């Protein structure tokens with residue numbers, strides 16, 4: 001039987017990769033992509049799917065209870081990734097993060113309850129490892145697991161922790177059929193060039209310097225976005241209701257190491273680094289112990305190994321200059337207006 005997926009936030013980085021991944025890997029699946037097209041939602045990232053019968057875009061907000069109820073009725077499962085996603089923006093203005101990430105998730109869950117009172121439809125809530133706060137740099141054996149208590153440190157991670165807790169509460173109180181995933185940093189094509197890898201690569205292509213926060217010693221665990229998509233499919237299809245799954249690449253790198261790898265791959269040197277004032281409250285280290293998802297669902301990353309995966313990602317931005325130029329300049333908005341009329 002074919003599975004109809006309602007995806008929220010599918011015009012963003014992970015969402016657009018997820019759409020392509022699912023249509024390729026699951027010929028029996030179709031997707032409705034509900035996205036409000038904030039600055040980071042770019043329908044042009046999916047323009048190659050124009051006319052694809054298994055894909056439909058709906059312009060709308062997860063805060064719209066009526067719309068989301070109707071869309072959930074049309075679908076068999078929900079994958080929820082719509083969110084405000086950039087830590088730096090949350091430091092400047094936390095409000096949209098609370099609105100979309102907390103209230104938006106709660107609204108979507110209410111829509112789920114209205115559309116599916118028998119709790120048959122699987123709901124996958126896509127979250128982040130940042131809800132766990134940060135880890136010390138000098139105890140490399142310590143990693144986040146599903147049992148790690150929440151200790152978010154930025155307005156972004158606090159809003160995601162709030163959304164995780166509301167999902168948890170709806171599982172406990174109403175018995176909804178939900179799973180939550182907490183994933184480490186993703187990299188790959190179609191990422192908005194405010195995030196570190198596409199920002200640094202596109203700056204270097206433009207002959208600019210790369211702004212490195214603080215001492216550059218902060219550590220992130222990097223996962224290729226297609227590995228994340230595959231893990232989300234595993235949770236969608238095989239996850240146990242009410243469970244959470246940590247997803248990581250087992251690929252810890254300091255920001256300085258990441259920067260040196262990008263510089264080397266692009267034939268640049270140290271002189272392209274501009275050390276800038278550290279991000280407020282900057283988390284030191286994230287690292288995931290992904291034992292549970294490997295043991296219970298048989299998933300482990302296969303596409304995230306460096307340097308190959310990083311070099312392929314850099315190559316994508318080099319070869320797709322038109323895409324990121326238009327994103328950086330906001331020109332894709334005219335594509336949006338042509339396709340969907342007004343903003």
Ligand SMILES: NC(=O)c1ccc[n+]([C@@H]2O[C@H](COP(=O)([O-])OP(=O)(O)OC[C@H]3O[C@@H](n4cnc5c(N)ncnc54)[C@H](O)[C@@H]3O)[C@@H](O)[C@H]2O)c1
Nearest residue numbers: 009011012013014036037038040041061062082083085186
């Ligand atoms: N990027 C990462 O490294 C990473 C890691 C772990 C988890 N996550 C989570 O994965 C999800 C997707 O992240 P991303 O990097 O693709 O983000 P993104 O910013 O590229 O995309 C977010 C998408 O959500 C849409 N959106 C935002 N608010 C909305 C609303 N109220 N209604 C409808 N659509 C809305 C935006 O238009 C955009 O298309 C987020 O929930 C994020 O917290 C991201």
